[in-house]
Amino acid sequence: MQIRTINYNLILLIILSVAAFSCSEQKENEYTIFHGGTILTVDKAFSEVEAMVIKDQKIVAAGSFEELNNDYGQSAKLIDLKGRTMLPGFIDPHAHVVSFAPIVFLTEDIGLVKFKTTDEALDHLKNLAAERAPGEWIMASNWDPAVQKGVAALTFKELDDVSTEHPIFILNTSGHLAYANSKAFEVAGITEDVKNPSGAEYSRGAEGELNGVIKNNLAFLPIWLSNPKVNELNVSDAITSLLGDFNEYGVTTTSDFSLGAATRTASEFDLLLEASKREDFTARVMAYPLYSLNQEWTDAGVKMYDGNDLAMLTGFKLIADGSNQGFTGLQREEYYSPSQKGNYGVQYMSVEEMLEIAEQRAKEGWQLALHGNGDKAIDNILEVLQILKDKGYDLEALRPRIEHCSILHDEQIEKMKELGVSASFLIGHVHYWGTFMRDEVFGPEKVQLLDRCASLEKAGISFTLQSDFAVVQPDMLKMVEIAVVRNTFKEPDFILAPQERISVESAIRAITSEAAWQLMNEDKIGSLEVGKYADMVILEEDPRKVDPKKISEIEVLETWLNGKKVYQLEED
Numbered sequence: 001m002q003i004r005t006i007n008y009n010l011i012l013l014i015i016l017s018v019a020a021f022s023c024s025e026q027k028e029n030e031y032t033i034f035h036g037g038t039i040l041t042v043d044k045a046f047s048e049v050e051a052m053v054i055k056d057q058k059i060v061a062a063g064s065f066e067e068l069n070n071d072y073g074q075s076a077k078l079i080d081l082k083g084r085t086m087l088p089g090f091i092d093p094h095a096h097v098v099s100f101a102p103i104v105f106l107t108e109d110i111g112l113v114k115f116k117t118t119d120e121a122l123d124h125l126k127n128l129a130a131e132r133a134p135g136e137w138i139m140a141s142n143w144d145p146a147v148q149k150g151v152a153a154l155t156f157k158e159l160d161d162v163s164t165e166h167p168i169f170i171l172n173t174s175g176h177l178a179y180a181n182s183k184a185f186e187v188a189g190i191t192e193d194v195k196n197p198s199g200a201e202y203s204r205g206a207e208g209e210l211n212g213v214i215k216n217n218l219a220f221l222p223i224w225l226s227n228p229k230v231n232e233l234n235v236s237d238a239i240t241s242l243l244g245d246f247n248e249y250g251v252t253t254t255s256d257f258s259l260g261a262a263t264r265t266a267s268e269f270d271l272l273l274e275a276s277k278r279e280d281f282t283a284r285v286m287a288y289p290l291y292s293l294n295q296e297w298t299d300a301g302v303k304m305y306d307g308n309d310l311a312m313l314t315g316f317k318l319i320a321d322g323s324n325q326g327f328t329g330l331q332r333e334e335y336y337s338p339s340q341k342g343n344y345g346v347q348y349m350s351v352e353e354m355l356e357i358a359e360q361r362a363k364e365g366w367q368l369a370l371h372g373n374g375d376k377a378i379d380n381i382l383e384v385l386q387i388l389k390d391k392g393y394d395l396e397a398l399r400p401r402i403e404h405c406s407i408l409h410d411e412q413i414e415k416m417k418e419l420g421v422s423a424s425f426l427i428g429h430v431h432y433w434g435t436f437m438r439d440e441v442f443g444p445e446k447v448q449l450l451d452r453c454a455s456l457e458k459a460g461i462s463f464t465l466q467s468d469f470a471v472v473q474p475d476m477l478k479m480v481e482i483a484v485v486r487n488t489f490k491e492p493d494f495i496l497a498p499q500e501r502i503s504v505e506s507a508i509r510a511i512t513s514e515a516a517w518q519l520m521n522e523d524k525i526g527s528l529e530v531g532k533y534a535d536m537v538i539l540e541e542d543p544r545k546v547d548p549k550k551i552s553e554i555e556v557l558e559t560w561l562n563g564k565k566v567y568q569l570e571e572d
Contacts (some may be wrong), residue, residue: 037081
């Protein structure tokens with residue numbers, strides 16, 4: 001099997017040809033005073049102030065308008081909020097910016113938003129095939145059999161029916177599964193004798209033959225990288241364009257939780273750093289190198305906090321399993337659906353494999369971010385962390401976090417408390433896949449253990465809400481709404497685990513101050529306090545004062561990064 005890599009030198013040359021100006025390097029300005037609305041600082045007391053003063057990228061004062069106007073008004077620009085609500089800029093603590101920016105650029109969206117059924121999506125792909133020259137790639141993303149009626153997987157049968165003249169590659173919305181036609185396998189040089197990479201799989205049919213279903217990016221990246229357009233893409237343009245999309249949701253800080261996956265090289269961090277020098281780089285990106293390139297990262301000599309305030313290495317990412325909705329999350333017992341009899345999910349890393357890398361990185365002071373969806377995967381993660389604690393590692397300093405942390409039993413919560421482990425919930429599981437999780441994945445009893453926000457809050461365990469972009473969009477207000485209401489997409493009146501609902505204030509903390517803490521940057525961002533960066537979002541209404549089911553309908557009017565407006569809603 002021939003594996004191709006991105007022409008990285010070409011990408012860097014393209015980036016270097018772009019004029020580089022830093023968002024963080026602004027000319028000195030006059031003071032700016034915001035007033036006339038609701039300013040929620042999201043400090044420890046969730047304080048509300050009348051006014052806030054910024055200068056040179058940072059917050060310099062907050063308090064009563066009268067006092068601040070007296071102190072700074074003579075040399076200040078006044079901005080009247082006109083009754084609107086200002087909050088700290090939203091933080092998406094788990095996304096895939098660098099790896100998914102090319103996907104957004106290069107793939108057709110065939111997800112639920114555009115096509116309610118799989119047949120509709122496949123018809124769209126057939127139309128594309130009819131329009132394109134033979135040999136031209138067709139690439140799509142966001143397909144999800146859990147919510148789009150039709151087949152459970154896109155095999156050679158379905159995709160060869162679309163075309164045998166065009167290589168076809170489809171990415172499941174989970175990011176852990178992909179599908180390709182026989183032509184794509186041929187172009188990538190993947191034949192029947194291909195060996196499964198560790199923790200990944202080229203699925204096979206009843207007779208042992210390849211069927212086009214691919215589990216884990218270690219297996220499907222060779223196909224993705226076989227498309228010449230992937231190699232030709234200006235990744236810097238893709239990243240900055242995507243960050244602009246994030247700004248529209250009020251996001252000022254996001255993350256990349258698979259750094260290195262797009263190119264399969266440690267040089268991906270250099271690409272991110274170069275992109276961060278551009279004036280149109282309009283959000284902070286906290287990056288987590290991916291475990292599958294562990295040796296490459298070691299050879300590159302990268303360290304925790306390398307980078308700058310806009311692009312920084314914040315921790316190290318390990319993956320214990322796949323996704324629950326894709327039936328690859330590692331479970332204690334087999335999946336609920338009769339069609340999944342004998343399926344316990346996929347173990348991406350054994351306890352021994354996870355421990356080896358986790359200890360290496362713990363010795364170097366890296367924060368550990370460990371992906372775990374299924375309850376058995378979380379068992380394995382907690383076992384690894386217990387071993388590290390027993391060996392004398394300071395877990396409090398390392399701030400280990402479990403990514404997604406989807407299914408939690410009471411004893412696991414107790415263990416997380418004991419070890420000082422936080423959780424980052426892909427809360428969209430509750431809303432978009434809630435009924436599927438109930439009826440197919442877990443059953444009505446086990447599904448009550450999904451995304452246990454209130455239980456962690458009661459236990460005093462920090463948690464955040466995340467998009468896992470591009471699993472769902474970085475719509476942070478929608479995440480607040482889901483965490484507060486917990487209704488489901490297919491059955492709006494069905495409340496999944498109502499005992500796990502939290503307050504609006506707690507949900508806001510999860511996308512601001514708690515997210516900043518989890519990303520190891522609470523001294524710089526996450527609240528509107530003196531000395532922190534002036535990252536803000538201005539909303540049409542106060543999320544605390546609207547119908548909880550309508551929080552996601554609140555308009556994001558403006559987004560500010562480093563005291564500079566980077567997004568404004570266009571007026572009709």
